[in-house]
Amino acid sequence: MSLRKLIFFKLLELRGQPLTAHYDRFVREDENGIPPDTTNKLLIQLLEHCRQSVPYYAGIMNQLGHSFYKNPEEYLRRFPILTKDILRGRFEDLKSADLQRRKWYFNYTGDIVKCW
Structure with a gap:
């Protein structure tokens, strides 16, 4: 993860917006696909x-x-x-x-x- 991205996610977490988990899930789903059900x-x-x-x-x-x-x-x-x-x-x-x-x-x- 780039320094810029890391800082961005940390700032969001400090504001009470934990985007990192959502972002990671979206990346996984993009790479692996979404389960059919x-x-x-x-x-x-x-x-x-x-x-x-x-x-x-x-x-x-x-x-x-x-x-x-x-x-x-x-x-x-x-x-x-x-x-x-x-x-x-x-x-x-x-x-x-x-x-x-x-x-x-x-x-x-x-x-x-x-x-x-």
Whole structure:
């Protein structure tokens, strides 16, 4: 590791942002590839979170059933397209119950969508 990279990572650690472990994992994954089941595991975790914590998606998932454990990608294909009208009309239902504990920010492209 170069001196410049070492100093950069140490400064991040001092700021409470331990990036080194993430960087090392990304380098390993780039060199060795990502295990094939990683995507499915992460999708299942995300869908489980949505089922438990996001009212909009919980409603959809109650209608579709909970078959996402078998094939999460196919399950997601059955979801309706999220439109600006849905974002505007169901904004509160799209918020996760644990939103206040998360670091988050607004990001948008194109037209500004007023959400409040």
